[in-house]
Amino acid sequence: MKTTVQEILDQYQDSGRDSLIPILQNVQEKLGFLSEESVIEVSKFLKMPASKIFGVATFYNQFRFNQPGKYHVQVCRGTACHVLGSATVLEEVEKHLKVKAGQTTKDKLFSLEVVACIGACGLAPVISINGEFHAKVSTDTIKGIFDDYKNREE
Amino acid sequence: MNLTIEVNNNILTANQGDTILDALNQNGLSVPTLCHMKGLLPTGACRMCVVEVEGRKNLVTACSEPVLDGMKIKTHSGRVIESRKTIVELLLSNHPDDCLYCERNGSCELQDLAEDLHIRERRISGQKNKYKLDVSSASIVRDPAKCILCGRCVRVCEEIEGVSAIDFVGRGSKTFIDTFFNHGLNLSTCVNCGQCIMVCPTGALKEKDHIxxxxxxxxxxxxxxxxxxxxxxxxxxxxxxxxxxxxxxxxxxxxxxxxxxxxxxxxxxxxxxxxxxxxxxxxxxxxxxxxxxxxxxxxxxxxxxxxxxxxxxxxxxxxxxxxxxxxxxxxxxxxxxxxxxxxxxxxxxxxxxxxxxxxxxxxxxxxxxxxxxxxxxxxxxxxxxxxxxxxxxxxxxxxxxxxxxxxxxxxxxxxxxxxxxxxxxxxxxxxxxxxxxxxxxxxxxxxxxxxxxxxxxxxxxxxxxxxxxxxxxxxxxxxxxxxxxxxxxxxxxxxxxxxxxxxxxxxxxxxxxxxxxxxxxxxxxxxxxxxxxxxxxxxxxxxxxxxxxxxxxxxxxxxxxxxxxxxxxxxxx
Missing domain, CATH: 3.40.50.1780 (Rossmann fold)
Structure with a gap:
């Protein structure tokens, strides 16, 4: 059985280092994130040190290194949201979920990502959970929002 | 010696194909450097070696710029010195500033530069770096807080040793040097040779103390x-x-x-x-x-x-x-x-x-x-x-x-x-x-x-x-x-x-x-x-x-x- 990553690498048979970013993008698309094992496989394939690939991947915001949770939480840190207090919102979400941006909760339910702008400035400050937008979020409403998702699981 | 250049109003000769830095060194002149490594390709990352070249709007990095015939160079003009000084001030602005407690007190290139450039006041104060010490290795201790990101350790590890245990991780002001998936040196490919310590300008890398x-x-x-x-x-x-x-x-x-x-x-x-x-x-x-x-x-x-x-x-x-x-x-x-x-x-x-x-x-x-x-x-x-x-x-x-x-x-x-x-x-x-x-x-x-x-x-x-x-x-x-x-x-x-x-x-x-x-x-x-x-x-x-x-x-x-x-x-x- 070929691994998902090997199947992706098969499409890049004659490629070199210049294909690194597209390969990583493909891997993330299929796995939802860049796992250690997948980066190691890519490193062997491209004959590139794994530390180097990790360095390249961490340069870009788009790559994740943790398995996304069942609910993927995006906190908007765009200009309009910033002006209306998204820094506090992010802090509160991190406190509530007990994870930092880029991480996934231990129960694998929520993963947290910071995004630049999700184009809903009228609703600022806004967070999106699996594509569902929650408008005008404040420190008071955060618990309720997440409780709602937790309740769906029970 | 087939090129003629003018440096600080003195006529000097230089070799075609050399960098400005090579040419200066050959003539017994020096400019400060940080990221430069003899024998390896220049990266021009730290900009310490900038000089003024007549006809060029911006200062140029001597370590990476090829010397040209007739070049008129100023290595220590007011603008150049001010620029170098600002670079060091910026490097110091987020540095832990604990020289008295530092392994490299007395043998630190950053300290030397601050001294040579006569930095006597804290003009710029930034947020201090906060990173965990990497004490995982039996041989080498890494303190990313003291790192000034010159990249010399990364290059010696990759280009001289072929190991690549460390690399730049992250971006912008959040960049630091780390191992694969932040696992620490003991789980990396690091072979403990210590060449990174030898090239580190600061106390970011040192041996594990047995004294x-x-x-x-x-x-x-x-x-x-x-x-x-x-x-x-x-x-x-x-x-x-x-x-x-x-x-x-x-x-x-x-x-x-x-x-x-x-x-x-x-x-x-x-x-x-x-x-x-x-x-x-x-x-x-x-x-x-x-x-x-x-x-x-x-x-x-x-x-x-x-x-x-x-x-x-x-x-x-x-x-x-x-x-x-x-x-x-x-x-x-x-x-x-x-x-x-x-x-x-x-x-x-x-x-x-x-x-x-x-x-x-x-x-x-x-x-x-x-x-x-x-x-x-x-x-x-x-x-x-x-x-x-x-x-x-x-x-x-x-x-x-x-x-x-x-x-x-x-x-x-x-x-x-x-x-x-x-x-x-x-x-x-x-x-x-x-x-x-x-x-x-x-x-x-x-x-x-x-x-x-x-x-x-x-x-x-x-x-x-x-x-x-x-x-x-x-x-x-x-x-x-x-x-x-x-x-x-x-x-x-x-x-x-x-x-x-x-x-x-x-x-x-x-x-x-x-x-x-x-x-x-x-x-x-x-x-x-x-x-x-x-x-x-x-x-x-x-x-x-x-x-x-x-x-x-x-x-x-x-x-x-x-x-x-x-x-x-x-x-x-």
Whole structure:
């Protein structure tokens, strides 16, 4: 059985280092994130040190290194949201979920990502959970929002 | 000299194809640099070396800009100095600022630049860096908070050593240097060579401290504290005490170690002789019985770990001999313990090495017997110098002394281990005797001497034509291994050292070690060899005695138990 990553690498048979970013993008698309094992496989394939690939991947915001949770939480840190207090919102979400941006909760339910702008400035400050937008979020409403998702699981 | 340039209103000549920095240096001028590394391609990242070039709107980096005919350059105009000063001020703005508590207080390039540029006020104050110390490695401690992101460690690790254990991680103001998935050095490909420490301008990289424990042991009346020092140590200390590079200080070194309280002082060159007895015998055995060839040396713990990680299909090619440090350790806790009637548990065995990888080697599981480590602690040359100062020893006033007998007497073959090519030359001298029963007419093996990264020679031993290769810097080893894998058959014996030029340029040597110092140390070792009466390991009377009284014969049962080891494939990233 070929691994998902090997199947992706098969499409890049004659490629070199210049294909690194597209390969990583493909891997993330299929796995939802860049796992250690997948980066190691890519490193062997491209004959590139794994530390180097990790360095390249961490340069870009788009790559994740943790398995996304069942609910993927995006906190908007765009200009309009910033002006209306998204820094506090992010802090509160991190406190509530007990994870930092880029991480996934231990129960694998929520993963947290910071995004630049999700184009809903009228609703600022806004967070999106699996594509569902929650408008005008404040420190008071955060618990309720997440409780709602937790309740769906029970 | 085919270009004419004007520098600070003086007409100078320069070579086509050189950078501005090269041209300035050749004319005896200098500009400060941080990210620049001699011999490697420039990155122009730190911008310390900026100069003003007439007709150019922006300042240009001297390290990366080719010099052109007729260029008019100002190296120290007001604008240039102001710019350099701002760069240093910005670097200091998020720096921990704990110079008094820093390992590199007094040998820090950032400190020097701040001093040279006369920075006397905190004009810019930024948020301080906060990172966790990486203390995971047995050899090297990383403090990313002190890192100024010059990238020299990353480049030496990749381009000289071919290891790439570390790289830039993240982006912008959040960039820092780290290992694969932030796992720490112990789980990375790091081979502990310490070349990153040698190139680090600040205290972001340093060796793991063993001084504290040794200090305690020296004042413990229950313990017999013995010390051994590597062949290169005696020629690598001079700069620390304001003497000319390369000066052999072996006599005062013995005296200084005794003043500190070490009960017995031994010379690792003795066990280097022992290594040669075993290794040359192993080579002869392999050559005459059709064993795995080429045989590759295993004295360098950086190389050994590298081979276990990256060249594991060649593990059978590695000599099974332990390194001299570990052979000495094993002999101290067996033969020496027996003859002195001291229980091995009460012996605390210290080694002084030009090397950080030795700290890792000492902790390897295979390097102990019945749960007792053969070597208990390892000091780098830097730590030794620090201890000499700590114990208030005035080197200038010490009378030279001899090392203790019998493990302190060496041949000069053991001494030249300290330089790239030395192990090879010493092994050839003894292998020649073992094969032909006669000594070489001339002991010098010129083809393997020198500081080049790769040397090859053909040597006639009796009827045999032996092909030998000597490489230093693991990138060079990688290239050679690839050639062997691709079918090269003309090489029978290979010496590999992780550090360019060998132990005299090791990762545990004094900060500021430059090409000239390394060359002086090499010449000093060969000078010792030239002047010594006993030039071959098998003629060291104490080695002969050790085999007679204790070991039996090379590759014998006892040797196998105490002096040989095995290797394992390692999976790291």
């Amino acid at each position: 504290c424990e040794i200090k305690d042991m020296l004042s413990d009346p229950e313990k017999t504290v013995v010390v051994q020092y590597a062949p290169s140590i005696s020629v690598s200390l001079a700069e620390e005490f304001g003497l000319a590079s390369g000066k052999n200080m072996v006599g005062v070194l013995n005296a200084a170690l005794r003043r500190m309280g070490f009960n017995f002082v031994f010379d690792t060159s003795f066990s280097a002789d022992l290594t040669i007895m075993e290794e040359a015998s192993e080579l002869v055995h392999r050559v005459t019985t059709g064993g795995t060839l080429p045989m590759i040396t295993s004295c360098c713990p950086g190389w050994v770990k590298y081979a276990e990680e990256f060249q594991h299909d060649m593990i059978d090619n590695l000599s099974t001999c332990k390194s001299p440090q570990q052979m000495m350790g094993a002999i101290i806790k067996s033969y020496f313990a027996e003859t002195e009637s001291i229980s091995p548990e009460n012996i605390y065995s210290v080694s002084v090495m030009p090397c950080t990888a030795k700290k890792f080697e000492q902790q390897r599981e295979e390097m102990s017997h019945n749960g007792i480590s053969d070597v208990d602690a390892v000091l780098t040359t830097r730590e030794l110098a620090r201890m000499i100062r700590l114990y208030g020893i005035d080197i200038a006033k010490l009378e030279p002394e001899l090392a203790d007998s019998p493990l302190g007497t060496r041949s000069s073959a053991g001494k030249i281990f300290g330089t790239s090519g030395g192990v090879m030359e010493a092994a050839i001298r003894s292998a020649h005797y073992f094969i032909t029963g006669k000594e070489m007419v001339k002991f010098q093996v010129k083809g393997v001497r020198g500081l080049e990264g790769r040397k090859e020679a053909k040597i006639k031993i009796g009827d045999l034509d032996v092909g030998v290769a000597v490489v230093s810097g693991l990138k060079n080893a990688e290239i050679l291994m690839e050639e062997i894998r691709n079918g090269r058959k003309d090489i029978h014996f290979i010496e590999v050292m992780a550090c360019p030029g060998g132990c005299i340029n090791g990762g545990g040597q004094l900060i500021g070690t430059d090409d000239e110092a390394v060359k002086a140390r090499m010449l000093s070792l060969y000078d010792i060899d030239e002047k010594d009466a006993i030039k071959v390991s098998h003629k060291n009377p104490y080695i002969v005695e050790l085999y007679d009284k204790f070991l039996g014969k090379p590759l014998g049962h006892k040797s196998h138990h105490l002096l040989h080891t095995h290797y394992q494939k390692r999976f790291v990233n």
